[in-house]
Amino acid sequence: MFLQTDKKRNNTLEKNRQIARSIVARIEKGDLTAEQEMCLRYESVLRRVLWPLVNNYSDVDDLINNIWLVAIPKLRRGELRAPETLVAYLSTMARRLAANENRKRNRQKTDADTDLIDKTVSSEGDPLKQADTSQAIELTAELIDLMPTNRDRDILTRRFFKHQERTKICDELDLTTVQLSKILSRAKYRLRKLAIQNDFASIFSC
Numbered sequence: 001m002f003l004q005t006d007k008k009r010n011n012t013l014e015k016n017r018q019i020a021r022s023i024v025a026r027i028e029k030g031d032l033t034a035e036q037e038m039c040l041r042y043e044s045v046l047r048r049v050l051w052p053l054v055n056n057y058s059d060v061d062d063l064i065n066n067i068w069l070v071a072i073p074k075l076r077r078g079e080l081r082a083p084e085t086l087v088a089y090l091s092t093m094a095r096r097l098a099a100n101e102n103r104k105r106n107r108q109k110t111d112a113d114t115d116l117i118d119k120t121v122s123s124e125g126d127p128l129k130q131a132d133t134s135q136a137i138e139l140t141a142e143l144i145d146l147m148p149t150n151r152d153r154d155i156l157t158r159r160f161f162k163h164q165e166r167t168k169i170c171d172e173l174d175l176t177t178v179q180l181s182k183i184l185s186r187a188k189y190r191l192r193k194l195a196i197q198n199d200f201a202s203i204f205s206c
Contacts, residue, residue, distance in 0.1 A: 012142075012146060013142060013146075016142060017084040018084075019041075020083055020084050020085075020086035020087065021083040021084050022034075023037060023038050023041075023083075023086065024075055024080055024083035024086055025083065027072070027075045027076055028075065028076060028078050030076070035068075035072055038072075038086075039068055042086070042087060042090055043064060045087055045090070045091065045141055046064055046067060046090060046091065046094050047060060047064070048141060048157075048161040049091045049094045049095060049098075050063055050064070050094050050098055051161070051162065052161065052162070052163045053095065053098040053099070053102070054098050054101060054102070059101060062101075063094065063097050063098060063101060064094075066097055067090060067093055067094055067097060070093065070097075071089075071090060071093060140160065140191075141161070143191060143194050143195055144156050144157060144160075144191065146194065147187075147190065147191065147194065149187075149190075151183065151187075152183075152186075152187040152190060152191075154173075155169065155173075155180075155183060155184055155187055156184075156187050156188070156191060159184065166180055166181075
């Protein structure tokens, strides 16, 4: 039973990598439907990355649009050397753009300045060289999605991606601080175990 579950999870992660390779290959060939598929498939991951950094729905929407403005031309030109790292690539780009947005928070900006955006991303070097953090974000999100218990997924997402305070989680889920500590501890243990089972322990921290 457990071996079958582990095999299923491994297959799911490998399937996600194959999907990323396929999307990138199709974009390089000029397939517009692949670009649409990428936007739909990875928008939720990018929102998880951006929300703690920007914390404003309107700014998150603008940043996601800017990501596509930069990423799609780069992918068309074949600049992503490891297509299976697509989500890490997009996540790194999201964090760079969010940092740039925070530096310009006091300035009104109505149109996407793609030259400036491109410069911001490129100035940080090859995202693959800095993939550890963004890859951890990607894999943690994937692992959380694979967890069988809704409560574990909900609490871990609230804590690690929405960065909610413990008191807020307790209020919204009608839990005591002691109950939350126990649930969170067990969920983190199961997440670590899942990471180890999938050979992600070296880049995963919780």
